[in-house]
Amino acid sequence: MTRLSRPLSSMQRRYDVIVVGSGYGGGVSASRLARAGKRVAVLERGREILTGEFPARFPDLKNDFQVRGRHVKMGPDTALYDVRLGVDMHVLVGCGLGGGSLVNAGVSLRPEPRVFADEIWPGQIAQDGVLEEGFRRAERWLRPASDPRAAEMTKYAVLAAAGHALGHETVAPRVAVSFAANTNPAGIVQPACTRCGDCCGGCNVGAKNTVALTYLPDAHRHGAHIFTEIAVRRVARAAGGGWHVHAVATRGAVATEETASFVLEAPVIVLAAGTLGSTEILLRSRDGGLPLSDRLGERFSANGDIIAFGYGAKTPVNAVGVGHPPKVEGLEIGAAVSGQLEIRDARNLAHEITVQEGVLPSALAPVLPVLFLPNGRLLGALQSLISGVYRGPFASLQTFFAVSHDSASGRFELEDDRLALAWPGAKDESVYARLDAILEALVKESGGDYVKNPLAGTVMGHQPATAHPLGGCAMGRGRSDGVVNHKCQVFDGGARGSTAVHEGLYVIDGAVIPRSLGVNPLLTITALSERAMIHFAADHALRFDVGAAQGKPVPATAPGAVAA
Numbered sequence: 001m002t003r004l005s006r007p008l009s010s011m012q013r014r015y016d017v018i019v020v021g022s023g024y025g026g027g028v029s030a031s032r033l034a035r036a037g038k039r040v041a042v043l044e045r046g047r048e049i050l051t052g053e054f055p056a057r058f059p060d061l062k063n064d065f066q067v068r069g070r071h072v073k074m075g076p077d078t079a080l081y082d083v084r085l086g087v088d089m090h091v092l093v094g095c096g097l098g099g100g101s102l103v104n105a106g107v108s109l110r111p112e113p114r115v116f117a118d119e120i121w122p123g124q125i126a127q128d129g130v131l132e133e134g135f136r137r138a139e140r141w142l143r144p145a146s147d148p149r150a151a152e153m154t155k156y157a158v159l160a161a162a163g164h165a166l167g168h169e170t171v172a173p174r175v176a177v178s179f180a181a182n183t184n185p186a187g188i189v190q191p192a193c194t195r196c197g198d199c200c201g202g203c204n205v206g207a208k209n210t211v212a213l214t215y216l217p218d219a220h221r222h223g224a225h226i227f228t229e230i231a232v233r234r235v236a237r238a239a240g241g242g243w244h245v246h247a248v249a250t251r252g253a254v255a256t257e258e259t260a261s262f263v264l265e266a267p268v269i270v271l272a273a274g275t276l277g278s279t280e281i282l283l284r285s286r287d288g289g290l291p292l293s294d295r296l297g298e299r300f301s302a303n304g305d306i307i308a309f310g311y312g313a314k315t316p317v318n319a320v321g322v323g324h325p326p327k328v329e330g331l332e333i334g335a336a337v338s339g340q341l342e343i344r345d346a347r348n349l350a351h352e353i354t355v356q357e358g359v360l361p362s363a364l365a366p367v368l369p370v371l372f373l374p375n376g377r378l379l380g381a382l383q384s385l386i387s388g389v390y391r392g393p394f395a396s397l398q399t400f401f402a403v404s405h406d407s408a409s410g411r412f413e414l415e416d417d418r419l420a421l422a423w424p425g426a427k428d429e430s431v432y433a434r435l436d437a438i439l440e441a442l443v444k445e446s447g448g449d450y451v452k453n454p455l456a457g458t459v460m461g462h463q464p465a466t467a468h469p470l471g472g473c474a475m476g477r478g479r480s481d482g483v484v485n486h487k488c489q490v491f492d493g494g495a496r497g498s499t500a501v502h503e504g505l506y507v508i509d510g511a512v513i514p515r516s517l518g519v520n521p522l523l524t525i526t527a528l529s530e531r532a533m534i535h536f537a538a539d540h541a542l543r544f545d546v547g548a549a550q551g552k553p554v555p556a557t558a559p560g561a562v563a564a
């Protein structure tokens with residue numbers, strides 16, 4: 001596949017629709033509105049990274065981190081991994097054309113119905129039947145599937161054995177991965193997954209069904225103009241109607257109003273910059289005079305999500321990716337998640353837990369011993385440094401992704417023009433004790449030691465961290481209890497209880513989700529985005545089909561690109 005993004009010089013001043021951000025919400029919006037014949041521009045702050053160009057060696061990976069906190073600012077604004085250090089909680093998100101889909105594990109699950117029965121959602125979400133069609137469309141385009149060979153993977157077998165001993169069965173969850181070669185609905189030819197395990201480092205094979213290989217090439221094929229390394233700062237009402245988007249070119253440099261700032265105009269703006277990005281843009285827009293709901297910034301949830309480790313299992317686990325081309329021969333790891341166990345609780349939804357066995361990207365392999373050593377907890381790490389991660393003690397390293405429910409009590413504010421998260425007491429949310437208990441039991445059953453946070457002795461401290469940020473621009477019935485309505489239209493700042501919206505202003509991404517989901521969020525975000533587009537089309541008398549793209553198929557791999 002050649003690049004989708006265009007040079008800045010070809011940017012027009014006015015479009016029908018400007019989509020800010022290019023994750024699931026942005027990809028769906030751009031594809032559907034371009035199919036409806038709209039002149040769409042996508043503005044993405046990160047870089048376009050083609051298949052074969054994801055960082056495969058540690059020195060490259062290290063340069064693809066941006067870390068931001070109250071007193072920390074490291075790495076370029078376009079780095080792929082965006083780490084926000086918070087006083088109460090840290091957050092990890094993806095940055096690049098395709099958003100979080102570039103670096104996530106692709107686990108694609110539907111929440112159980114009790115989640116949508118919660119009255120925190122506007123009633124239409126559970127009642128009008130459109131969300132179900134949204135899920136169907138999301139599944140048709142992201143094509144989640146269980147690995148037919150999941151149970152053959154060592155990491156699956158280790159989880160299954162420990163889970164079984166504790167009375168929990170392991171299953172192969174659906175992941176947005178092509179386990180067989182195919183041409184996807186966007187007309188991209190994807191090779192079969194090699195089970196290299198590097199999904200969270202970026203798939204250099206082209207088998208992960210990312211937004212960059214599905215919705216975005218579809219938007220491009222239907223005429224959308226895609227621009228990267230452009231960060232949107234705020235939006236404001238244009239004098240003659242419609243909206244102004246104030247943006248800066250990031251180009252790897254520090255983005256400030258002074259560096260190449262410009263203004264674009266459109267009657268419709270879709271903010272799809274993710275939970276952190278969309279909330280930050282609206283907070284800044286409110287400071288610039290745009291009337292918005294007082295609920296802006298509230299209902300942040302970490303989706304009861306943690307990453308934790310086990311070390312010293314009696315048998316090898318093989319949970320470090322080998323990458324592509326493989327760093328060692330003859331070792332099949334599996335996709336980043338092959339197996340999961342589900343702890344159900346019919347009486348108390350908050351107590352439900354999903355535990356997945358995960359994989360660390362191969363680019364981290366050389367430094368794993370160093371990463372784990374500062375705590376001095378992992379005996380044998382030096383030995384591993386010498387004999388190599390794949391044969392030494394690190395072959396028994398277990399990685400877990402666990403998801404559950406929290407109280408969604410975090411709150412974003414702007415602090416010196418920087419997004420800051422406040423959630424006093426976050427670490428005492430009862431979910432973390434429940435997660436620790438089950439993970440500790442699973443690791444013990446495998447014969448290892450539970451390592452809750454190997455980075456606790458570093459700048460990361462002891463705060464919980466999440467890769468599933470939700471909320472900030474939460475849905476509600478009116479402006480007194482939400483920031484957007486069920487169609488993702490932004491409430492204006494009118495009278496309390498008002499349901500009036502800002503015509504043409506939308507937030508369509510994880511920021512609109514008002515509570516934890518209890519499962520990994522990408523499928524729900526995609527389904528809610530498809531749902532918002534169905535309503536958009538109905539409200540604007542537009543038509544678009546969602547069938548497979550017409551035209552010549554395009555290979556997923558970049559011409560001549562081979563991972564280092």
Ligand SMILES: Cc1cc2nc3c(=O)[nH]c(=O)nc-3n(C[C@H](O)[C@H](O)[C@H](O)COP(=O)(O)OP(=O)(O)OC[C@H]3O[C@@H](n4cnc5c(N)ncnc54)[C@H](O)[C@@H]3O)c2cc1C
Binds near residue numbers: 020277510
């Ligand atoms: C390591 C990791 C593993 C994960 N694994 C899973 C998993 O297996 N399953 C799952 O369901 N979820 C997983 N997630 C979470 C999932 O990827 C996110 O929930 C999802 O990507 C959010 O989608 P979104 O559309 O809300 O925003 P995003 O995907 O975050 O996209 C937002 C985009 O907007 C861009 N942007 C931000 N600010 C601006 C701005 N000011 N101007 C222009 N552009 C901007 C960002 O760079 C980004 O590209 C994982 C996340 C991580 C980090």
Ligand code: SF4
Binds near residue numbers: 177336
């Ligand atoms: S396991 Fe490797 S080939 Fe398969 S989707 Fe993940 S990164 Fe791509």
